Amino acid sequence: xxxxxxxxxxxxxxxxxxxxxxxxxxxxxxxxxxxxxxxxxxxxxxxxxxxxxxxxxxxxxxxxxxxxxxxxxxxxxxxxxxxxxxxxxxxxxxxxxxxxxxxxxxxxxxxxxxxxxxxxxxxxxxxxxxxxxxxxxxxxxxxxxxxxxxxxxxxxxxxxxxxxxxxxxxxxxxxxxxxxxxxxxxxxxxxxxxxxxxxxxxxxxxxxxxxxxxxxxxxxxxxxxxxxxxxxxxxxxxxxxxxxxxxxxxxxxxxxxxxxxxxxxxxxxxx
Amino acid sequence: xxxxxxxxxxxxxxxxxxxxxxxxxxxxxxxxxxxxxxxxxxxxxxxxxxxxxxxxxxxxxxxxxxxxxxxxxxxxxxxxxxxxxxxxxxxxxxxxxxxxxxxxxxxxxxxxxxxxxxxxxxxxxxxxxxxxxxxxxxxxxxxxxxxxxxxxxxxxxxxxxxxxxxxxxxxxxxxxxxxxxxxxxxxxxxxxxxxxxxxxxxxxxxxxxxxxxxxxxxxxxxxxxxxxxxxxxxxxxxxxxxxxxxxxxxxxxxxxxxxxxxxxxx
Ligand SMILES: [Zn+2]
Numbered sequence: 001x002x003x004x005x006x007x008x009x010x011x012x013x014x015x016x017x018x019x020x021x022x023x024x025x026x027x028x029x030x031x032x033x034x035x036x037x038x039x040x041x042x043x044x045x046x047x048x049x050x051x052x053x054x055x056x057x058x059x060x061x062x063x064x065x066x067x068x069x070x071x072x073x074x075x076x077x078x079x080x081x082x083x084x085x086x087x088x089x090x091x092x093x094x095x096x097x098x099x100x101x102x103x104x105x106x107x108x109x110x111x112x113x114x115x116x117x118x119x120x121x122x123x124x125x126x127x128x129x130x131x132x133x134x135x136x137x138x139x140x141x142x143x144x145x146x147x148x149x150x151x152x153x154x155x156x157x158x159x160x161x162x163x164x165x166x167x168x169x170x171x172x173x174x175x176x177x178x179x180x181x182x183x184x185x186x187x188x189x190x191x192x193x194x195x196x197x198x199x200x201x202x203x204x205x206x207x208x209x210x211x212x213x214x215x216x217x218x219x220x221x222x223x224x225x226x227x228x229x230x231x232x233x234x235x236x237x238x239x240x241x242x243x244x245x246x247x248x249x250x251x252x253x254x255x256x257x258x259x260x261x262x263x264x265x266x267x268x269x270x271x
Numbered sequence: 272x273x274x275x276x277x278x279x280x281x282x283x284x285x286x287x288x289x290x291x292x293x294x295x296x297x298x299x300x301x302x303x304x305x306x307x308x309x310x311x312x313x314x315x316x317x318x319x320x321x322x323x324x325x326x327x328x329x330x331x332x333x334x335x336x337x338x339x340x341x342x343x344x345x346x347x348x349x350x351x352x353x354x355x356x357x358x359x360x361x362x363x364x365x366x367x368x369x370x371x372x373x374x375x376x377x378x379x380x381x382x383x384x385x386x387x388x389x390x391x392x393x394x395x396x397x398x399x400x401x402x403x404x405x406x407x408x409x410x411x412x413x414x415x416x417x418x419x420x421x422x423x424x425x426x427x428x429x430x431x432x433x434x435x436x437x438x439x440x441x442x443x444x445x446x447x448x449x450x451x452x453x454x455x456x457x458x459x460x461x462x463x464x465x466x467x468x469x470x471x472x473x474x475x476x477x478x479x480x481x482x483x484x485x486x487x488x489x490x491x492x493x494x495x496x497x498x499x500x501x502x503x504x505x506x507x508x509x510x511x512x513x514x515x516x517x518x519x520x521x522x523x524x525x526x527x528x529x530x531x532x533x534x535x536x537x
Contacts, residue, residue, distance in 0.1 A: 001329075002292055013508070016511075040481070052286070178493050208473075208499060208502055210501055214312070238506065243507060245505075
C-alpha cells in the first residue's frame with residue numbers, strides 16, 4: 001500500500017522514484033574497493049549512475065585508497081573529480097601517521113581542483129584528532145572555513161565527542177562534520193551541534209537507527225544535519241526513505257537532504 | 272543560499288524502472304516489546320507498530336519479540352498473542368528452546384502454533400544458551416522439515432552453515448545480513464542450500480539486491496525492516512525504487528514470504 005502521508009516531497013518521491021523539486025546532496029561518500037566488502041558499484045561511473053537513479057546531484061567523497069595511502073589515493077580522487085567536476089567534490093584524506101603529507105598539503109591545498117576540505121578516519125588509524133600532527137590541518141580548515149569530515153562513533157577516544165569539543169573550541173571556523181553523528185552517543189552529538197555553530201551531524205548509518213532523525217529535528221538541530229551514504233556502500237534511497245518517512249516537516253526534510261549541504265559546500269558547488 | 276551548480280539530475284527518471292509506489296509490502300522481520308536496552312522509539316504496543324506500518328506503507332508484518340534478550344520464550348511466545356489479536360496484519364514468530372528441558376514439548380508446541388497462527392520460528396542460541404545442532408534440536412528440526420516451518424537465524428554465518436550441513440532441507444531465513452555487505456558469506460550458502468532465504472533489512476549495499484537477483488532470481492530474497500531497532504521507512508523506499516522489474520519486486524516485497532507461510536503446516 002502507499003504510505004499515509006500528506007508530504008508533497010514524499011508524494012513526488014513515490015510517484016517519480018526520486019525527489020524532483022530539489023537535488024539531494026550527499027556529504028559523505030567514498031570510491032573504489034574496500035578489503036572487507038564486495039561492492040557491485042564502486043567506480044565513479046557506477047556511483048554516478050546510482051546518484052542519477054536516486055536524484056543525488058553531488059557527492060562529497062574521499063577515495064577508499066586515500067584512507068590507506070594518502071599520497072596516491074588522493075591523486076586517484078583528483079582524477080575522478082577532474083572527470084566529473086559537476087558531480088564530485090573531494091575531501092582530501094589524511095592520516096597523522098603521514099605527518100609530512102599533512103604539512104605538504106596544507107601548504108599547497110590550492111594546487112588541488114574541486115577539493116573542499118579534509119577527511120580523517122581517526123579511529124581506524126588510531127590517531128586522535130587532537131594530535132599535534134593534525135594541527136596544521138585544523139589551522140588551515142579554520143583559516144579558510146573548510147569542512148573536515150570525521151568518522152565519529154559513540155565511545156571512540158580518537159574522534160569521540162570529547163575530542164570534537166576540544167577541536168571545535170580551538171578552531172571555531174573549521175567546519176566539523178561528525179560522520180555517523182557519534183553513532184550511539186546521540187545526546188552528546190546533538191549537544192555539540194547545538195553548542196558549536198561549526199559542528200554538524202552527518203547521518204550515514206546513524207539515520208537508519210529508528211528515531212534518530214526525528215530526535216535530532218525535535219531537539220532543534222535540523223539546520224545542522226547532513227545527508228550521507230558512504231556510497232558505494234549504501235543505496236542512497238535507504239536513508240532518503242528514512243528521512244521521507246520520519247515524523248518531521250517537509251522543511252526539515254529539505255534542510256537535511258539539500259539546504260544545509262548547499263550552504264556548507266556553496267563555494268565548491270558554484271565554482 | 273547558494274544554488275547548487277547541478278540543479279537538475281540527469282539522466283531523466285524515465286531511464287530507470289518505474290517506482291512501485293503502490294507495492295504491497297509484507298515485512299519479514301519486525302521486533303516488538305520491552306528490552307533491557309530499548310531503542311529510541313520502541314514499539315511496545317500493536318498500535319505503535321501499526322501506525323508505523325501505515326506511515327511507511329507496509330501492509331503486513333511478521334512480529335518477533337524483542338524481549339527475548341532478557342525474558343524466556345516460555346513467556347515471550349504467548350505474549351505475542353496480543354499482537355495477533357490486535358490485527359490480522361500482524362503475524363507472530365515464536366522463539367524455540369531445546370526440548371530436553373521440557374520447556375518445549377513438541378506436540379503441544381505445534382498445537383499452540385496452529386491455535387495462535389504462528390507459521391515461523393526463530394532461534395537465538397546466544398541469548399538462550401544452547402547449541403543449535405542436531406544433538407539439541409534434531410527432533411524439532413526433523414518436524415520442522417516435515418511441516419515446512421521456516422526457521423529465522425541471525426547472520427552468524429558459522430552457525431548458519433553448521434545447521435544447514437546437518438539439516439540441508441530445513442527452510443532457513445537468514446535475517447539481518449548487516450550493512451558491511453554479506454556476499455562473501457551468503458553466496459556460498461545460497462549456492463549450496465536451495466532452502467535458504469535472505470532477509471534484506473540491513474543489506475543496504477548499493478547494487479546488492481540487483482546482483483543477488485541476477486545470480487539467484489528473486490525467489491529467495493525477502494523484504495524486511497528490522498523495525499523497531501531500525502527505521503521502517505528506509506528498506507521500504509529502497510525496495511520501491513530499486514531499478515529491477517516489477518515482478519521481481521513483488522516477489523521480494525511479499526510473494527516469497529506469502530508462499531513460505533502458505534506452505535508451512537505446523
Ligand atoms: Zn565513511
